[in-house]
Each structure stands twice: as C-alpha cells, then as structure tokens.
Amino acid sequence: MTAVIAAASLSKWYGNVLGLNDVTLEIEDGITGLLGPNGAGKSTFMKLITGQMKPNIGTVTVRGRKVWNNPELFQGIGFCPEQDVFYEDVTGWEFLTGLLRFYGYAGTEIRDRAARALDIVGLTADKDRLIRGYSRGMRQRIKFAQAVAHDPSILILDEPLSGLDPLGKRKLIRLIKGFRDQGRTVLVSSHVLPEIEALTSRIVLIHQGKILAQGDIPYVRELIEAHPHQISVRSSDPRALAARFVGDPSIQKMTFGPDGRTLVVETHKRDEFFGRLTGVVLEAGIEVDEISSPDDNLQSVFEYLVGK
Amino acid sequence: MTAAQAARQVFGFFGFLGRRTGKTRVFAILGLIPVVLAVVVRVFLHGRAGLMADVSTEILMVFFLQFYIVILALFYGTSITAEEVENRTLSYLLTRPIPKPAIILGKFAAYTALMFAMVGLSLALSYFIINAGRLGDPAVYGALLRYLGVLGLGILAYTAFFAFLGTILKRAIIIGLVFGFGWENVIQYFPGSTQRFSIVHYLKSLLPYHPANVGGGRGVALLLFRLEPTKPVVAVIMLAVITAGLLALACWFFRIKEYLYEE
Numbered sequence: 001m002t003a004v005i006a007a008a009s010l011s012k013w014y015g016n017v018l019g020l021n022d023v024t025l026e027i028e029d030g031i032t033g034l035l036g037p038n039g040a041g042k043s044t045f046m047k048l049i050t051g052q053m054k055p056n057i058g059t060v061t062v063r064g065r066k067v068w069n070n071p072e073l074f075q076g077i078g079f080c081p082e083q084d085v086f087y088e089d090v091t092g093w094e095f096l097t098g099l100l101r102f103y104g105y106a107g108t109e110i111r112d113r114a115a116r117a118l119d120i121v122g123l124t125a126d127k128d129r130l131i132r133g134y135s136r137g138m139r140q141r142i143k144f145a146q147a148v149a150h151d152p153s154i155l156i157l158d159e160p161l162s163g164l165d166p167l168g169k170r171k172l173i174r175l176i177k178g179f180r181d182q183g184r185t186v187l188v189s190s191h192v193l194p195e196i197e198a199l200t201s202r203i204v205l206i207h208q209g210k211i212l213a214q215g216d217i218p219y220v221r222e223l224i225e226a227h228p229h230q231i232s233v234r235s236s237d238p239r240a241l242a243a244r245f246v247g248d249p250s251i252q253k254m255t256f257g258p259d260g261r262t263l264v265v266e267t268h269k270r271d272e273f274f275g276r277l278t279g280v281v282l283e284a285g286i287e288v289d290e291i292s293s294p295d296d297n298l299q300s301v302f303e304y305l306v307g308k
Numbered sequence: 309m310t311a312a313q314a315a316r317q318v319f320g321f322f323g324f325l326g327r328r329t330g331k332t333r334v335f336a337i338l339g340l341i342p343v344v345l346a347v348v349v350r351v352f353l354h355g356r357a358g359l360m361a362d363v364s365t366e367i368l369m370v371f372f373l374q375f376y377i378v379i380l381a382l383f384y385g386t387s388i389t390a391e392e393v394e395n396r397t398l399s400y401l402l403t404r405p406i407p408k409p410a411i412i413l414g415k416f417a418a419y420t421a422l423m424f425a426m427v428g429l430s431l432a433l434s435y436f437i438i439n440a441g442r443l444g445d446p447a448v449y450g451a452l453l454r455y456l457g458v459l460g461l462g463i464l465a466y467t468a469f470f471a472f473l474g475t476i477l478k479r480a481i482i483i484g485l486v487f488g489f490g491w492e493n494v495i496q497y498f499p500g501s502t503q504r505f506s507i508v509h510y511l512k513s514l515l516p517y518h519p520a521n522v523g524g525g526r527g528v529a530l531l532l533f534r535l536e537p538t539k540p541v542v543a544v545i546m547l548a549v550i551t552a553g554l555l556a557l558a559c560w561f562f563r564i565k566e567y568l569y570e571e
Binding site for chain 2: 098
C-alpha cells in the first residue's frame with residue numbers, strides 16, 4: 001500500500017531542545033493513532049506534516065508532494081490543532097464560513113458546507129453564539145468542524161478528544177470512524193491509550209522525539225504485560241497483608257512505603273493478584289484505605305520501553 | 309485559487325474580524341479626541357474663521373500625523389503576524405490552501421482600510437467643525453482631500469513598516485514604539501539628508517504650508533516645522549517605495565520563516 005504521509009529521517013529541534021529525532025514513518029489509509037505522553041513530540045510531528053514547521057533534517061511528503069510552502073496540498077487536508085485557541089470575537093458560524101472562504105468556494109457552497117459541518121458536530125443550535133461563550137466541549141467540536149468542513153481526504157487531529165465529556169468523546173470517535181469508513185486517512189494523536197484504542201488498532205508510540213514502536217494494539221499490550229505492574233495498597237496492617245502474599249508465585253517483589261501503611265507489590269499477573277487480594281483482606285480482617293496502580297498508565301510503558 | 313484571490317478572501321475575513329475587536333473600539337474612541345477638540349475650538353473661535361482655522365487644522369494634523377496614524381499603524385501593523393502567533397491562531401491560516409504572502413497582503417489591506425476609515429471619519433468631522441464658517445469655499449474641500457491623501461499614504465507606509473517589524477521580530481511593538489515616537493520625532497528635525505530617513509519627513513513634505521499665516525504662532529510653526537521639504541512628487545514616490553519594499557520584505561520573511569508558539 002502506498003504511504004499517504006511519509007516522513008524520512010525527520011528531525012526537528014528548538015534551540016538545544018530536541019523536538020523530533022530521526023523519525024522515519026509511513027502513514028497509510030485508515031486511522032493511525034499517534035500515542036505518547038505530553039512533550040513526546042506528537043505536536044511537533046503534526047506541525048511538520050502540516051507544513052507549519054520546517055524540518056531541520058529529513059523530508060516529509062503528503063501523497064508524494066513536499067509540504068512546506070505548498071498551499072495547494074491543503075485543499076485535501078484538514079487539521080485540528082491541539083490548542084484551545086480561536087478568533088474569539090466571532091460566532092461559530094462566522095468562524096466556519098470565514099475559514100471556508102480560503103478554499104475558493106462560492107457563497108452558497110460556503111454556507112452549505114458550514115451548515116453541514118455544524119450539523120455533523122451538533123452545534124447547529126449554537127451557531128450564532130460567540131465562540132468565547134462556548135463550553136470547552138463545544139470549542140473542541142467547532143475546532144473539529146473547521147477541520148472537516150471542506151471535506152478533506154486526509155484528516156490530522158491533534159488531541160481531538162481532550163476536554164470532551166464521555167458522551168462527546170463517544171460521538172467524536174464515531175465521527176472519526178465514519179471518516180475512515182469513507183476511505184479517508186486519519187492521523188490522530190493522544191496521550192491516553194484507551195482513547196486511541198477506541199479509534200484504531202494501528203498505533204505509533206512516540207517518546208522524547210523518537211518512534212519507540214509501531215504496530216497494532218495487541219503488540220502494545222504485550223509490551224505492557226511484559227512490564228511488571230506496581231500496585232500500591234494502603235491498609236491498617238500492611239505487614240500482615242504482606243505475610244499472606246509471601247508464598248504467592250504471582251508476586252515478584254514487595255516493599256513498604258515510607259508512611260508505614262502502604263504495601264507496594266510488583267506482579268506480572270495483576271488480575272490474579274486482585275482476585276486474591278479481596279479474599280485475603282476479608283479473611284484477615286484488614287482495613288484497606290486505598291488501592292492504586294501508580295504505573296498503570298502509558299507513561300510507565302514508555303519509561304519501560306525507554307529503559308529496555 | 310490565485311494569490312490575488314486568496315488575498316481578497318483574507319481581506320474579507322480580517323476586515324470583518326478587525327471591525328469586531330476591542331482594539332478597534334478603543335482606537336475609534338481615540339479618534340474622537342480631535343472631534344472634541346474641534347468642537348472646543350469652534351466654540352472658542354465662533355465668528356472668526358480664516359487664520360485660526362488654519363492654525364487649528366495644523367494642530368489637528370500634528371495629532372493625526374505624529375500620533376494617531378503612528379499608534380494605529382503600530383498596533384495593526386505589528387498584529388498582522390504577531391497576533392496570530394501570540395493567540396496561536398496561525399495554525400488555522402497556515403493549513404489553508406492560500407499562499408503565505410496572501411495572508412500578509414490581505415491582512416495589510418484589511419487593516420489599512422479599517423484605519424483609513426477611522427482616521428478619515430475623525431479628520432473629516434473635526435475639519436468640518438473647525439472650518440464650519442467657510443464651507444462655501446471650494447479650497448476647504450481641496451485641502452481636506454490633500455490631508456486625507458497624506459494621512460492615507462502615512463497609514464500605508466507606517467503599516468508596511470510595522471508589518472515588516474512584526475514579521476521578523478518577537479517583540480516588535482517595543483521597537484515600533486521607539487521608532488514611531490522616538491526616531492520619527494527626532495530625526496525629522498535633523499538638517500541635511502538625515503531627515504530623509506524618516507517617513508514623517510515625506511508626509512510633511514506633502515502638506516500645505518503657510519509660514520506667513522503662522523507668524524504669530526511660533527509653537528504651531530515648530531510643530532509642523534520642516535527644514536528642507538522634498539518635492540511632492542519625490543515624496544510620493546519615496547512613500548510608495550517604502551510601502552511596497554517593506555511589504556515585499558514582510559511577505560518574503562513570512563514565507564521562509566517558521567513561527568513557534570511560546571510555551
């Protein structure tokens with residue numbers, strides 16, 4: 001399959017800070033999730049592939065054409081920026097129709113497209129309100145609307161789900177999937193694994209400006225499984241709790257927290273541990289205040305991969 | 309879409325946005341100062357037209373030429389690029405199928421039109437109030453057109469200069485203030501060719517000058533004092549060259565430079 005977006009040995013730095021380091025990547029039709037913690041280089045990569053920044057080293061092309069200073073390319077690209085920024089003194093309708101002018105459409109077509117985009121994101125009723133009066137979720141939706149209003153074949157979405165409530169997220173996820181079903185290319189970034197999981201199984205892991213891994217969700221899950229989970233249990237008697245787990249083969253390591261009330265357990269079999277924990281706590285009559293999994297997130301997977 | 313069509317669309321969008329901003333409201337209110345001043349002068353001069361009306365008009369022109377159009381051009385000119393970077397809205401423009409120079413040219417045209425509307429309205433109102441006693445004289449209208457022309461050229465040249473500054477510098481407004489109210493105010497009084505390194509020198513060279521009339525008002529004569537005015541044709545050419553040259557440079561820099569948002 002031919003790559004829609006291709007980056008070759010792409011590097012970008014800001015003064016002494018490395019934003020992106022020797023990234024070679026091909027993005028094909030369908031949805032690709034760009035996953036990484038804050039500051040990983042996701043936005044830098046997105047700005048490079050949308051021609052907002054120029055690479056220091058390497059090349060980036062969209063459908064085989066260079067991006068930097070190639071405005072014609074944007075007739076077919078929709079971009080939703082991460083920042084919550086707008087021309088605040090306009091209404092949602094004015095914002096959309098204003099930006100649609102830049103595609104050379106006639107007045108009627110501008111109005112039709114703006115109305116359709118507003119309908120897609122469910123903002124028709126609020127189209128005449130000033131954007132500065134929109135809620136965070138509405139702002140996120142109008143930002144998405146401006147990215148899709150011109151019907152692009154490539155959609156680049158930088159953290160599009162942030163700030164949305166669960167219902168809003170579900171709606172937007174359905175919309176994005178709808179674009180994929182129409183045969184379009186979607187690149188979506190996020191620092192939240194479940195968000196990406198809900199959208200696609202094709203993931204690119206990025207950290208500290210480097211591509212750590214790319215593949216499907218099961219592959220990433222494997223990486224997580226290979227990394228021992230830390231589970232922290234704060235209770236009335238952590239030592240009694242530890243004594244009950246000493247012989248448990250699923251436990252790799254146990255330590256006590258500095259507060260003297262926390263037991264920190266490392267295990268590869270998290271579900272098994274939780275299964276046993278309930279029984280042990282009830283049996284021994286230990287009062288549990290809090291159970292948390294401090295490394296049960298993407299950051300820890302990345303840290304694990306980086307340290308590997 | 310051609311660059312000219314794109315610039316026209318940018319003009320339309322930012323002309324509309326420009327009218328909506330709080331900045332425009334503030335500057336429009338500032339434009340009422342000469343109108344109020346004119347009313348005061350008119351009441352004071354009631355029944356005495358002629359000499360004092362000329363003097364008052366010259367005072368008005370000092371306000372317009374050395375303050376109002378400079379401050380307007382400074383804020384609108386630097387904002388052509390700077391507001392997009394500071395507000396992080398540049399992403400919306402750079403990801404549209406429009407050439408980058410069209411953004412500069414379209415915004416420049418929109419903002420200069422907006423400034424000219426504010427300046428023109430303010431000048432026309434204050435001028436007619438001051439000269440209310442001689443509105444039957446065709447020369448009054450000729451002079452107004454000339455003043456409007458000079459201010460129009462001033463808006464274009466200053467805005468081009470500040471647009472250029474805004475395109476290449478992060479804190480353009482500070483440098484712009486130093487230029488607009490420091491350099492421009494001082495250098496125009498330097499004899500010889502040094503004064504020609506200011507925009508205001510060429511603008512003043514285009515103004516009607518009545519030294520005989522101003523004999524009794526030395527302060528006014530000093531305000532609009534000019535040492536060796538450049539010939540009007542040369543002044544117009546110079547202002548056109550300054551405007552076109554700086555705009556071209558602004559477009560070029562905007563095309564090759566990348567703008568990073570501050571974290």
